Amino acid sequence: MKLFFDPRELDHAPEQExxxxxxxxxxxxxxxxxxxxxxxxxxxxxxxxxEAPILRVHDAAYIDFxxxxxxxxxxAGRSGDAVGYTWPIARRRPLDLERIDAQLGLFSFxxxxxxxxxxxxxxxxxxxxxxxxxxxxxxxxxxxxxxxRPPGHHAGADYLGGYCYINNVAVAAQAAxxxxxxxxxxxxxxxxxxxxxxxxxxxxxxxxxxxxHADPVTDYPFYWGHADERGEGTGEGATxxxxxxxxxxxxxxxxxxxxxxxxxxxxxxxxxxxxxxxxTFEEDxxxxxxxxxxxxxxxxxxxxxxxxxxxxxxxxxxxxxxxGRNVASFLSGF
Ligand code: SP5
Ligand code: ZN
Numbered sequence: 001m002k003l004f005f006d007p008r009e010l011d012h013a014p015e016q017e018x019x020x021x022x023x024x025x026x027x028x029x030x031x032x033x034x035x036x037x038x039x040x041x042x043x044x045x046x047x048x049x050x051e052a053p054i055l056r057v058h059d060a061a062y063i064d065f066x067x068x069x070x071x072x073x074x075x076a077g078r079s080g081d082a083v084g085y086t087w088p089i090a091r092r093r094p095l096d097l098e099r100i101d102a103q104l105g106l107f108s109f110x111x112x113x114x115x116x117x118x119x120x121x122x123x124x125x126x127x128x129x130x131x132x133x134x135x136x137x138x139x140x141x142x143x144x145x146x147x148x149r150p151p152g153h154h155a156g157a158d159y160l161g162g163y164c165y166i167n168n169v170a171v172a173a174q175a176a177x178x179x180x181x182x183x184x185x186x187x188x189x190x191x192x193x194x195x196x197x198x199x200x201x202x203x204x205x206x207x208x209x210x211x212x213h214a215d216p217v218t219d220y221p222f223y224w225g226h227a228d229e230r231g232e233g234t235g236e237g238a239t240x241x242x243x244x245x246x247x248x249x250x251x252x253x254x255x256x257x258x259x260x261x262x263x264x265x266x267x268x269x270x271x272x273x274x275x276x277x278x279x280t281f282e283e284d285x286x287x288x289x290x291x292x293x294x295x296x297x298x299x300x301x302x303x304x305x306x307x308x309x310x311x312x313x314x315x316x317x318x319x320x321x322x323x324g325r326n327v328a329s330f331l332s333g334f
Pocket of ligand 1: 017018019024025026027112151152153154162163164190192220277279286315316317
């Protein structure tokens, strides 16, 4: 199995995030990727497929903002990382506002996803890793892994949040569609609901989104991921949310995975993309499931039993010292 990664994914390193009313060290730091690199066999650098596949998913104005936000923050006399403080909750619309603080609010949904001078470079190459893994499978491999950092599944077409800027799995899914794959399924098994991925494909019937995650009644991102969110318009029924309570162990996780895999089989996709977060691990510092390192191969085996070509895209996981071990454990099940 090829593992795709570009060293520029390490450059994005925000200093801090807002948490429980104060600033704390940033949980999604480059050490996560370094730990994965240490535990996995050699990686392959992705080819550069340019911005076009990213713009198939993200709005041009948002991508422009991502590229320029930090420079404009500095030009406004600020130091450190760019982060918003006011949000257009009511009647959000694409206003053409100059002020950096207004743009930060317009293009984000939380205050824990800062933009640094290096953010664009890292997220661009992370997306290229996801594209490389996808093309590897479209070219005939049965599986490929994209070591994406920062993660992507909370990012929408025109907003960042949840440590995510470009939605890597969505870019990959759309690239597969554009390459002629008729039906694509996305299985999201990060601890948190993949609200950005869901939002991007909510009205589509060619891309199924299935997510197993902590119940948003108790956990981030709160506003999305509830079981009654099932898609809309032609996409109605092509979104499936399977929230689970805090404290979930493998015994409770496996029936949800069974339900997810049956829904995927019923959809009849030609390709399965897996948004994989290792923040379901029992020792994750910001999450509350109880999966063990030795549980992950069983999840992989159930996914592999679908017989579908697979692209695994890295999302969260914040128990840094165990992260590489957990990812290697998961990948060993394929
Ligand atoms: C991709 C992904 O897993 N994103 C998760 C985003 C969760 N953000 C909100 C949780 C706030 C916890 N902040 C704790 C910081 C400790 N240093
Ligand atoms: Zn997560």
